[in-house]
Amino acid sequence: MSTLTPQSKDFSAWYNEVVIAAGLADYSDVKGCMIIKPYGYALWENIQKIMDEKIKELGVENVYLPLFIPESYLKKEAEHVKGFAPEVVWVTEAGDKKLEEKLAIRPTSETVMYRTFAKWISSYRDLPLKVNQWCNVVRWEMRTRLFLRTTEFLWQEGHTLHATKEEADEMVEAALTMYQKFVNDYLAVDVLKGIKSESEKFAGASYTKSIEGIMKDGKALQMGTSHSLGQNFAKTFDIKFLDKNGSEQTPWPTSWGISTRLIGGLIMAHGDDKGLILPPAIAPIQIVIIPIWKNEQEKEKIKKYAERIIKELKKFKIKIDWDETKSPGWKFNEYELKGVPLRLEVGPKDEIEQKVILVRRDNGGKTAIDFNELKNKSKAVLKKIQKNLLKINKEFIRNSERKFNNYNDYKKEIGESNFLALIHWCGSIKCEEQIKNDTKATIRIYAKNKRPGKCLVCSQKTNDLVYLAKAY
Amino acid sequence: MSTLTPQSKDFSAWYNEVVIAAGLADYSDVKGCMIIKPYGYALWENIQKIMDEKIKELGVENVYLPLFIPESYLKKEAEHVKGFAPEVVWVTEAGDKKLEEKLAIRPTSETVMYRTFAKWISSYRDLPLKVNQWCNVVRWEMRTRLFLRTTEFLWQEGHTLHATKEEADEMVEAALTMYQKFVNDYLAVDVLKGIKSESEKFAGASYTKSIEGIMKDGKALQMGTSHSLGQNFAKTFDIKFLDKNGSEQTPWPTSWGISTRLIGGLIMAHGDDKGLILPPAIAPIQIVIIPIWKNEQEKEKIKKYAERIIKELKKFKIKIDWDETKSPGWKFNEYELKGVPLRLEVGPKDEIEQKVILVRRDNGGKTAIDFNELKNKSKAVLKKIQKNLLKINKEFIRNSERKFNNYNDYKKEIGESNFLALIHWCGSIKCEEQIKNDTKATIRIYAKNKRPGKCLVCSQKTNDLVYLAKAY
Numbered sequence: 001m002s003t004l005t006p007q008s009k010d011f012s013a014w015y016n017e018v019v020i021a022a023g024l025a026d027y028s029d030v031k032g033c034m035i036i037k038p039y040g041y042a043l044w045e046n047i048q049k050i051m052d053e054k055i056k057e058l059g060v061e062n063v064y065l066p067l068f069i070p071e072s073y074l075k076k077e078a079e080h081v082k083g084f085a086p087e088v089v090w091v092t093e094a095g096d097k098k099l100e101e102k103l104a105i106r107p108t109s110e111t112v113m114y115r116t117f118a119k120w121i122s123s124y125r126d127l128p129l130k131v132n133q134w135c136n137v138v139r140w141e142m143r144t145r146l147f148l149r150t151t152e153f154l155w156q157e158g159h160t161l162h163a164t165k166e167e168a169d170e171m172v173e174a175a176l177t178m179y180q181k182f183v184n185d186y187l188a189v190d191v192l193k194g195i196k197s198e199s200e201k202f203a204g205a206s207y208t209k210s211i212e213g214i215m216k217d218g219k220a221l222q223m224g225t226s227h228s229l230g231q232n233f234a235k236t237f238d239i240k241f242l243d244k245n246g247s248e249q250t251p252w253p254t255s256w257g258i259s260t261r262l263i264g265g266l267i268m269a270h271g272d273d274k275g276l277i278l279p280p281a282i283a284p285i286q287i288v289i290i291p292i293w294k295n296e297q298e299k300e301k302i303k304k305y306a307e308r309i310i311k312e313l314k315k316f317k318i319k320i321d322w323d324e325t326k327s328p329g330w331k332f333n334e335y336e337l338k339g340v341p342l343r344l345e346v347g348p349k350d351e352i353e354q355k356v357i358l359v360r361r362d363n364g365g366k367t368a369i370d371f372n373e374l375k376n377k378s379k380a381v382l383k384k385i386q387k388n389l390l391k392i393n394k395e396f397i398r399n400s401e402r403k404f405n406n407y408n409d410y411k412k413e414i415g416e417s418n419f420l421a422l423i424h425w426c427g428s429i430k431c432e433e434q435i436k437n438d439t440k441a442t443i444r445i446y447a448k449n450k451r452p453g454k455c456l457v458c459s460q461k462t463n464d465l466v467y468l469a470k471a472y
Numbered sequence: 473m474s475t476l477t478p479q480s481k482d483f484s485a486w487y488n489e490v491v492i493a494a495g496l497a498d499y500s501d502v503k504g505c506m507i508i509k510p511y512g513y514a515l516w517e518n519i520q521k522i523m524d525e526k527i528k529e530l531g532v533e534n535v536y537l538p539l540f541i542p543e544s545y546l547k548k549e550a551e552h553v554k555g556f557a558p559e560v561v562w563v564t565e566a567g568d569k570k571l572e573e574k575l576a577i578r579p580t581s582e583t584v585m586y587r588t589f590a591k592w593i594s595s596y597r598d599l600p601l602k603v604n605q606w607c608n609v610v611r612w613e614m615r616t617r618l619f620l621r622t623t624e625f626l627w628q629e630g631h632t633l634h635a636t637k638e639e640a641d642e643m644v645e646a647a648l649t650m651y652q653k654f655v656n657d658y659l660a661v662d663v664l665k666g667i668k669s670e671s672e673k674f675a676g677a678s679y680t681k682s683i684e685g686i687m688k689d690g691k692a693l694q695m696g697t698s699h700s701l702g703q704n705f706a707k708t709f710d711i712k713f714l715d716k717n718g719s720e721q722t723p724w725p726t727s728w729g730i731s732t733r734l735i736g737g738l739i740m741a742h743g744d745d746k747g748l749i750l751p752p753a754i755a756p757i758q759i760v761i762i763p764i765w766k767n768e769q770e771k772e773k774i775k776k777y778a779e780r781i782i783k784e785l786k787k788f789k790i791k792i793d794w795d796e797t798k799s800p801g802w803k804f805n806e807y808e809l810k811g812v813p814l815r816l817e818v819g820p821k822d823e824i825e826q827k828v829i830l831v832r833r834d835n836g837g838k839t840a841i842d843f844n845e846l847k848n849k850s851k852a853v854l855k856k857i858q859k860n861l862l863k864i865n866k867e868f869i870r871n872s873e874r875k876f877n878n879y880n881d882y883k884k885e886i887g888e889s890n891f892l893a894l895i896h897w898c899g900s901i902k903c904e905e906q907i908k909n910d911t912k913a914t915i916r917i918y919a920k921n922k923r924p925g926k927c928l929v930c931s932q933k934t935n936d937l938v939y940l941a942k943a944y
Contacts, residue, residue, distance in 0.1 A: 026591075028584070030540045030575060035588055038533035038603065045534060062513045066505035067577075067608055067624050073501075086567045091577065093562040094612035103502060105539075105563065105577075112500070116507055119498075125797075131510065136539055136608065140566035152539050325597070 004337075006273045011217035015268060019146045022276050022338050024263070032144035032151030036260070039338065040147075042284035043263050044154065048134060050186055050282075051156060051258065054178050060130040060158055065112050067136075068103040073111040077236045080110065083203020087139040089151075105138040110204070110229070110255060113159045114237035117253075124163055124243050127251060128171070132158040147264035148221070148472050155259035161239065161251040168252035172226045175256035176209050179224035187262065188279040188389035189213050189269045190397050191223060192420075192467055194445030199429055202255075206230030212444045212467070214397045215268035218418025220444050220469035223265050226256035264472070269393055276339025277361055279389050280382040287313060287378060288340045289320040292328045292347035305351045309344065312374050316382070336361060341385045342378065362388050407456050414439045414470070421468040422447060426455035441468045476809075478745045483689035487740060491618045494748050494810050496735070504616035504623030508732070511810065512619075514756035515735050516626065520606060522658055522754075523628060523730065526650050532602040532630055537584050539608075540575040545583040549708045552582065555675020559611040561623075577610040582676070582701070582727060585631045586709035589725075596635055596715050599723060600643070604630040619736035620693070620944050627731035633711065633723040640724035644698045647728035648681050651696035659734065660751040660861035661685050661741045662869050663695060664892075664939055666917030671901055674727075678702030684916045684939070686869045687740035690890025692916050692941035695737050698728035736944070741865055748811025749833055751861050752854040759785060759850060760807045761792040764800045764819035777823045781816065784846050788854070808833060813857045814850065834860055879928050886911045886942070893940040894919060898927035913940045 004021065005013040019025055024040030036044065052062075068091065075081050084107045091103040106112065117129060138152045158175055162168040176193060183189045191211040201208035205227040212220045231250045243249050270277040280286050291306055293299040306320055319340075321331050328345070335343055345357035354371040358378070362385045369377045401420045404410040410421060425431060425443065434457050436442050447465035455462055476493065477485040491497055496512030508516065524534075540563065547553050556579045563575040578584065589601060610624045630647055634640040648665060655661045663683040673680035677699040684692045703722045715721045742749040752758050763778055765771040778792055791812075793803050800817070807815055817829035826843040830850070834857045841849050873892045876882040882893060897903060897915065906929050908914055919937035927934055 026588075028538045029542060029545075029587065030538050033538035033540060035538070036536040038535055041534045041536055044536075061510035062517060063510055064508040064513055064516075064626065066500045066502050066507070067610065068502045068505060070501060088567065089563050090565040091561050092564045093574075095558045095560065102565075115501065116498075138539065154536065 004273060004275065007216060007271075011268075014271075014273070015264075016146065018267060018271055018275055018337070024267075024276075025146045027146070030151070032141055032149075034146050034150050034152075036154075039284060040263065043266070043278075043282060044260055046282050046284065047186075047258075047262060048156070051182060052134070054182060055132050055156070055158060058130065058174060058178065059128075060132045060160070063131045063133055064135070065109055065116060065133060067106055069106050069109075069112050071102045071104060073115055074104050076111060077204050077233055079232070080204035084108070084139075087141065089138050089140050106135075107137055107139045108255075108257075109133065109135075109137075109157055110159070110233055110253075111237070113255075114233050114239060114253065117159075117161055118237050118239045121161065121239055121241050121251065124241055124249075127161055127163045127241060128167060129161040129251075130158070130171075131160070132156055145264070145472075147260055147267070150260075153260045155257050157255060157257045160254045161234070162254070163241070163243065163249070163251060165252050168228055168254050171254045172209060172228045172256070175254070176211060176224065176226040179226070179256075179258055180211050182258075183211060183213070183223055183262070183265075184390060186279065186281045187266050187269070188281070188386055188393060189223070189265060190390065190394040192397070192445060194448060194467075196225075196445055197432060197443045197466070199432060200443065202227045204229065204233060206232075210445060212469075212471075213265050213269055214400050214420055214469070215265070215472070216271070216396070217268070218400055218420070218469070220420065220467075220471040221261070221265045221268065222444075222471065223262055224256070224258045227254060229253040229255060270389055271339070274333070275337030277389065278339035278341060280341045280386050283339065283341055284317060285319045285335075285338070285340045286317040286382060287319075287342045287344060288331075288335045289318065289344045289346060290328050290331045290335070291320065291322065292345060294348070298348045301348065301351050302346060306346060308371070309346065309356065309374065312371075313378060315375075316378065332359075341382060360385060362392075404456060405454075410456060410468075411438055414441055414468075418470050420444075422465055423456040423468055424453035424462050425464055425466045426458055426460040426462045427464060428455075428458070428460075431455055431457035435468065439468075439470075441470045443467070444469050444471065476745060476747065479688060479743075483740075486743075486745070487736075488618065490739060490743055490747055490809070496739075496748075497618045499618070502623070504613055504621075506618050506622045506624075508626075511756060512735065515738070515750075515754060516732055518754050518756065519658075519730075519734060520628075523654060524606070526654060527604050527628070527630060530602065530646060530650065531600075532604045532632070535603045535605055536607070537581055537588060537605060539578055541578050541581075541584050543574045543576060545587055546576050548583060549676050549705055551704070552676035556580070556611075559613065561610050561612050578607075579609055579611045580727075580729075581605065581607075581609075581629055582631070582705055582725075583709070585727075586705050586711060586725065589631075589633055590709050590711045593633065593711055593713050593723065596713055596721075599635045599713060600632055600639060601723075602630070602632040602643075604628060617736070617944075619732055619739070622732075625732045627729050629727060629729045632726045633706070634726070635713070635715065635721070635723060637724050640700055640726050643726045644681060644700045644728065647726070648683060648696065648698040651698070651728075651730055652683050654730075655683060655685070655695055655734070655737075656862060658751065658753045659738050659741070660753070660858055660865060661695070661737060662862065662866040664869075664917060666920060666939075668697075668917055669904060669915045669938070671904060672915065674699045676701065676705060678704075682917060684941075684943075685737050685741055686872050686892055686941070687737070687944070688743070688868070689740070690872055690892070690941070692892065692939075692943040693733070693737045693740065694916075694943065695734055696728070696730045699726060701725040701727060742861055743811070746805070747809030749861065750811035750813060752813045752858050755811065755813055756789065757791045757807075757810070757812045758789040758854060759791075759814045759816060760803075760812045761790065761816045761818060762800050762803045762807070763792065763794065764817060766820070770820045773820065773823050774818060778818060780843070781818065781828065781846065784843075785850060787847075788850065804831075813854060832857060834864075876928060877926075882928060882940075883910055886913055886940075890942050892916075894937055895928040895940055896925035896934050897936055897938045898930055898932040898934045899936060900927075900930070900932075903927055903929035907940065911940075911942075913942045915939070916941050916943065
């Protein structure tokens with residue numbers, strides 16, 4: 001049984017250890033590429049399944065476009081290529097031949113999407129066009145961490161085209177709201193939602209909105225983004241349509257995505273020194289049964305009892321661990337490490353009394369319940385755990401938020417710990433850069449509310465409030 | 473309305489046209505890479521969903537391994553690299569830097585899988601290990617065709633390790649049987665199933681089994697493969713386990729896969745001069761409703777009637793086409809092109825009589841049915857279509873099979889048309905090559921039955937029978 005570094009001692013070490021120890025993922029020999037193991041991939045499958053339904057509810061259809069993007073496409077949109085060039089991985093050879101034109105492995109698919117859309121769109125009747133793809137993307141990162149920042153990652157990228165700016169703005173918001181609701185309802189993670197500063201927006205976008213979670217170490221994690229791309233891309237790729245009056249117009253594109261990074265957020269928002277804590281709505285195993293016996297006679301009885309229990313709980317994602325080479329105590333630790341929301345302990349005494357010991361992963365709460373209550377109680381407790389995790393996370397975000405009027409105070413405090421700060425900002429890139437250089441914290445998003453005040457750095461009058469945090 | 477080249481005139485042209493006209497896929501600007509459009513991707517999603525369940529029923533868990541394979545891995549297994557080298561695409565640059573070691577884009581993942589398994593396996597208790605991944609793979613093909621042979625394609629690759637050869641053999645057969653059953657039950661395509669010749673097996677495998685469909689032009693299409701990899705790969709990648717007696721053993725790996733190529737098979741096994749014919753079990757749209765009206769008053773009535781129809785048929789994948797810019801006749805053609813199994817026509821007269829006109833795509837059969845019968849009849853007819861398509865395909869394969877004892881006769885006949893030939897073969901690569909060079913037909917698989925006879929080419933005595941066909 002491995003013991004994890006306590007979060008309070010070294011959160012980063014804890015994270016790396018828990019990802020590997022819980023069997024979620026591992027490093028590969030290729031720099032920054034990860035191996036997603038069955039337990040980690042099951043989390044991604046659950047995310048995909050739920051999200052895919054929600055995406056389709058927005059009237060979006062799935063497609064698949066090529067992994068390769070010709071260099072000439074990528075270079076078409078100047079801002080875009082500037083943002084992505086340092087991270088692009090290039091194919092230059094096939095078989096034993098040099099390629100005539102280098103091919104980028106997609107870091108994102110805007111360029112190849114728009115090149116395609118130009119052929120699909122001619123009239124206002126073809127709009128809105130809404131597609132999505134689930135795929136792998138590659139960005140050559142210098143510093144990588146499992147799930148959070150990997151050279152190759154899995155994601156979903158939605159791409160839409162609209163006849164008007166208003167419709168595009170609505171789509172940007174609808175996609176982000178979908179992400180927020182998913183993260184709240186399934187991952188039990190609360191997020192801040194808002195617009196990014198100019199310097200933090202997607203390369204080539206008109207504006208970027210994001211949802212930001214606060215991890216248990218007080219750092220922010222961007223958990224989903226949604227971009228309005230203005231008309232630049234559409235013009236660059238010559239996408240046009242005839243409106244109802246027969247005059248030529250340029251459509252308004254949006255794009256939005258979530259990735260395997262969400263798994264990193266899930267881990268860091270809920271986990272504790274014992275390991276993962278997975279919300280029941282997303283957990284690959286919702287209930288684990290640990291049978292306890294001392295001799296064959298007891299084992300036979302427990303087996304029969306366990307069969308009845310499994311039948312009773314067949315609606316849940318359930319696992320029973322009969323491994324004879326491991327003790328019950330070892331198994332308790334193992335499934336706590338794996339973050340299974342609910343543990344049922346079943347020993348000879350329980351069998352005689354027709355009871356089951358039920359242990360919650362979120363708060364360690366332990367109760368003996370009658371077999372007859374098993375189904376209803378399990379359902380109710382899983383629901384409670386889901387709710388409780390979100391509640392704890394909400395309180396955590398609320399408690400981590402602090403307000404500052406004095407830059408020196410802020411610098412001092414943020415030098416000593418991580419938290420979320422709400423401050424006034426004049427909007428200048430100079431002040432933004434200064435905060436970043438002085439404190440390593442960055443502007444995460446604009447706050448929804450405005451209020452007269454002075455920029456924390458330069459004291460210029462402004463109504464704009466922004467959230468600052470160190471971020472992953 | 474586009475008119476397709478008749479199959480009898482030019483099957484290949486028909487295929488290319490129907491893929492594009494039905495909105496399944498299109499060419500991209502990158503050589504041999506395709507754009508899978510929503511209607512085509514919906515087919516792939518249906519295939520994935522069903523197949524994923526069946527794979528999991530075999531006790532296989534999903535994982536995700538890196539897209540990139542270091543050159544040194546790929547070179548470890550000599551046969552393997554020899555087979556794949558001409559098709560491998562290489563990444564040599566990231567950002568503006570040359571990589572120290574070239575990275576192959578996976579053409580298949582055996583090497584990276586085995587490298588990983590070596591870390592996962594130590595005892596017999598870790599076996600069998602059964603994983604699968606859904607991903608993209610890249611093989612730089614000189615001659616490409618949408619779905620059938622593309623530079624990048626989507627597939628599923630299962631990889632397992634077993635303690636004994638017997639278990640591995642059973643797994644190879646179980647995976648292939650799963651594919652056969654899927655292709656029969658869902659794609660309504662009958663297949664031959666058997667072992668490949670030495671020269672046609674997977675590069676590095678001990679043996680390869682495949683399922684082969686016969687397309688409507690008489691050519692064969694390999695629709696799924698399953699490989700026993702002997703122990704070479706395992707030895708090369710140093711995978712070992714301690715057996716129950718504590719002695720070190722080498723495990724037995726298998727791998728097996730199906731790809732987006734299945735969509736090509738689906739098209740060519742059933743389609744006709746009007747377009748696709750999709751089996752109901754896999755069709756993205758099972759029933760299309762074409763409302764017919766002449767004026768607003770009629771339209772209102774039809775709308776109300778259609779709402780009742782849709783409610784009645786909500787269990788099916790259903791679409792109603794209200795497009796006012798297209799005539800009912802245009803729509804009939806359009807959904808025939810798209811291969812929708814069942815068309816319902818609903819006009820003012822039908823509304824008055826509370827009837828619906830039901831038209832089958834497979835045989836054009838047209839019947840008027842009462843609204844009250846709608847649900848049951850639709851279900852029954854869809855079932856009949858599914859059954860009928862498989863029956864037709866089975867008869868087609870049976871009729872396309874011919875036996876030959878004289879090589880000159882065979883050469884002459886196969887020079888004039890495409891069919892499936894059952895012949896005796898001595899097993900020599902010389903005779904196999906000669907058939908290939910003389911006739912373009914290849915040995916698809918060994919027949920299940922053996923019978924004394926003489927090799928079609930060299931007349932040597934043999935019991936082995938093989939199937940020959942020109943193939944995609």
